[in-house]
Amino acid sequence: xxxxxxxxxxxxxxxxxxxxxxxxxxxxxxxxxxxxxxxxxxxxxxxxxxxxxxxxxxxxxxxxxxxxxxxxxxxxxxxxxxxxxxxxxxxxxxxxxxxxxxxxxxxxxxxxxxxxxxxxxxxxxxxxxxxxxxxxxxxxxxxxxxxxxxxxxxxxxxxxxxxxxxxxxxxxxxxxxxxxxxxxxxxxxxxxxxxxxxxxxxxxxxxxxxxxxxxxxxxxxxxxxxxxxxxxxxxxxxxxxxxxxxxxxxxxxxxxxxxxxxxxxxxxxxxxxxxxxxxxxxxxxxxxxxxxxxxxxxxxxxxxxxxxxxxxxxxxxx
Amino acid sequence: xxxxxxxxxxxxxxxxxxxxxxxxxxxxxxxxxxxxxxxxxxxxxxxxxxxxxxxxxxxxxxxxxxxxxxxxxxxxxxxxxxxxxxxxxxxxxxxxxxxxxxxxxxxxxxxxxxxxxxxxxxxxxxxxxxxxxxxxxxxxxxxxxxxxxxxxxxxxxxxxxxxxxxxxxxxxxxxxxxxxxxxxxxxxxxxxxxxxxxxxxxxxxxxxxxxxxxxxxxxxxxxxxxxxxxxxxxxxxxxxxxxxxxxxxxxxxxxxxxxxxxxxxxxxxxxxxxxxxxxxxxxxxxxxxxxxxx
Numbered sequence: 001x002x003x004x005x006x007x008x009x010x011x012x013x014x015x016x017x018x019x020x021x022x023x024x025x026x027x028x029x030x031x032x033x034x035x036x037x038x039x040x041x042x043x044x045x046x047x048x049x050x051x052x053x054x055x056x057x058x059x060x061x062x063x064x065x066x067x068x069x070x071x072x073x074x075x076x077x078x079x080x081x082x083x084x085x086x087x088x089x090x091x092x093x094x095x096x097x098x099x100x101x102x103x104x105x106x107x108x109x110x111x112x113x114x115x116x117x118x119x120x121x122x123x124x125x126x127x128x129x130x131x132x133x134x135x136x137x138x139x140x141x142x143x144x145x146x147x148x149x150x151x152x153x154x155x156x157x158x159x160x161x162x163x164x165x166x167x168x169x170x171x172x173x174x175x176x177x178x179x180x181x182x183x184x185x186x187x188x189x190x191x192x193x194x195x196x197x198x199x200x201x202x203x204x205x206x207x208x209x210x211x212x213x214x215x216x217x218x219x220x221x222x223x224x225x226x227x228x229x230x231x232x233x234x235x236x237x238x239x240x241x242x243x244x245x246x247x248x249x250x251x252x253x254x255x256x257x258x259x260x261x262x263x264x265x266x267x268x269x270x271x272x273x274x275x276x277x278x279x280x281x282x283x284x285x286x287x288x289x290x291x292x293x294x295x296x297x298x299x300x301x302x303x304x305x306x307x308x309x310x311x312x313x314x315x316x317x318x
Numbered sequence: 319x320x321x322x323x324x325x326x327x328x329x330x331x332x333x334x335x336x337x338x339x340x341x342x343x344x345x346x347x348x349x350x351x352x353x354x355x356x357x358x359x360x361x362x363x364x365x366x367x368x369x370x371x372x373x374x375x376x377x378x379x380x381x382x383x384x385x386x387x388x389x390x391x392x393x394x395x396x397x398x399x400x401x402x403x404x405x406x407x408x409x410x411x412x413x414x415x416x417x418x419x420x421x422x423x424x425x426x427x428x429x430x431x432x433x434x435x436x437x438x439x440x441x442x443x444x445x446x447x448x449x450x451x452x453x454x455x456x457x458x459x460x461x462x463x464x465x466x467x468x469x470x471x472x473x474x475x476x477x478x479x480x481x482x483x484x485x486x487x488x489x490x491x492x493x494x495x496x497x498x499x500x501x502x503x504x505x506x507x508x509x510x511x512x513x514x515x516x517x518x519x520x521x522x523x524x525x526x527x528x529x530x531x532x533x534x535x536x537x538x539x540x541x542x543x544x545x546x547x548x549x550x551x552x553x554x555x556x557x558x559x560x561x562x563x564x565x566x567x568x569x570x571x572x573x574x575x576x577x578x579x580x581x582x583x584x585x586x587x588x589x590x591x592x593x594x595x596x597x598x599x600x601x602x603x604x605x606x607x608x609x610x611x612x
Contacts, residue, residue, distance in 0.1 A: 034516065035439075037433075037437070037516050038433045038437040038439040038442070039439070041429045041430065041432065041433040041516075041520075042429075042430050042433050042434075042445060044426040044429070044430075044485075044486070045426050045427060045429065045430035045486045045491060046430070046445060046448065046486075047486070048426065048482070048483075048485050048486025049448055049449070049452050049486045049488060050448070051467075052460075052464060052467075052482070052483040052486065053452045053455065053460060053486075053488075054448070054452075055467060056460050056463035056464040056466070056467050057460065057463060059463055059466050059467055060462070060463035060466070063463075063466055113353075116349075117353060120346055120349060120350050121350060131350055131354055134354045134357050134358050135353065135354070135357050136595075137357060137358065137361060137592065138357055138360070138361065139591075139595065140588050140589075140590075140591040140592030140593075140595055141361070141584075141587075141588045141591075141592075142544070142545030142546075142547065142563055142587065142588075142591070143545070143547065144545070144547040144563040144564075144566065144567055144587075145563065145566065145584045145587045145588055147567075148566060148567065148570050148580060148584055149360050149361075149363075149364050149581075149584055150360065151570070152367075152577055152580065152581075153360060153363070157380075158376050158379055158380050159379060159380070160359075160363055160379045160382070160386065162379075162380055163378075163379040163380040163381060163382030163386070164382050166380060166381055166382060167381070167382045172380075192356070192357070192360065196357065200602075200604055201604040201607075203604075204603070204604040204605060224342070225342075246607075249454075249456060250456060253456055253458045253459055255458065255547065255548050256547045256548070256563075256567075259547075259551070259567070260567050260570065260571075274458070274548075277462055278462065278548070281462050281465075282552070287466075290462055291462065291463060291466070294459075294462040294463055295463075297459060298459050298460070298463075301455070301456070301459045302455075305454040305455060308454050309450065309453075309454055312454075
């Protein structure tokens, strides 16, 4: 009796499963009983994404179009007035130009160095695996800690950098305290952690290249350099593009070295967009301006992210 | 003419065959060593400095002396100053926030990934678009807009302001969905026939099978929270919610000359991600970040 009901229930379930599968194949929905399951399972994730990623975007737009009056503190709708103020602020234009200069300098440098590093230590061997670890080691150091350590290294009075330059007979340099060297100093410290990180992506890309291609290139008479330019680089093109775009996105948001070391200076030479938004929203008490700058930053980053997603889709075939 | 050397033989160091074969080989070896020095020197100097006196760090760096890399006279003064400064309160907060966000994040995102991989339902396309749009957005780009919201609900200075926004992650959902898609459908159907409910299938069948991706995704999540700076700077404004990176930055700004203590704090902050990456090296696959399905 017991076995019989079990068998019957089993048959019922099989039926239900077949029905469900038929629905699934037809692109339909789940069985009546399970209809709400997907929504229940998705609820916490979707609420989280909507609340902490989508809602803030709209709040920033609303905040930047309804600034609070400095005198009364009352909010009123002002349309794009804040954006007009922003776009006529020479400091903001300067900040955009400095951010662009930063992007144009730091990204090609980091992509090139990490690619060269990957090519240099890719081959198997104990020596190369030791170097791979040494290059990756700084990745454990956050940008905040990196800024702190390099702040001491680049200290104009008594830092290690000037000590080493002195050992080679080179004069002391001002580094972060000079308007001409501060940006380059940040390129240096950001690349210290960045290059090892991106190198790992290139190592993975190199690993995916079919060795037969190199053999074919050898037969055609290509030397080491020839193989790099006719096999490696073309086969790595998509990974290079991916790293370039991702690196650009993360460098656009470079913040810790500015807050910890330069405060956007000297003379605004490191006043990148994120720092402009942050300092207006929090130090200068101009929340509407800070939010408007954040919206502009977000739109720029979204553009890069769209490119990034295209590259990822090309890879998954999704 | 010498016979061509087989490509697979790389000699003792992997570098050895190149030496003496061509100037390009020599340049390559020099470059590899110089970059290794650049990579390792700051870490070594920090580690040694954390066990040295301020006077000896300063004296050995300018004019430079190799003694800069020897912790002599050896002292734990840096770490003592750090303990006295309340740094370990921040360390404790950071551990709580990281574990909280990690546990909740893996649960919430794997459940969502599971759902996107196995179910068809009205509105799926729209909800998945939400995942795709948010997955590549770095959290910092939303920090200032999000601050207004968190301020509005009165969470500034409280731990939940650091944990909850980090939980739902488009990137982790996508990653885990790819992992679930790799499980044979017949296994899920067989579990259904055996009478398991959908939550049971998720908990008992699917989660154990996507362990590798859970560890990989969890590693990336852990390191990104541990290393975050801008968001904790904005909302972790009380001692109950101050995180390690911010605490260290404050310490550095208040005590610019206490180099050994600054280094000691840096050593602690760097040690955790470095050890995690070292131990779980094989789970840190770039494919997690580029496509999520290899």
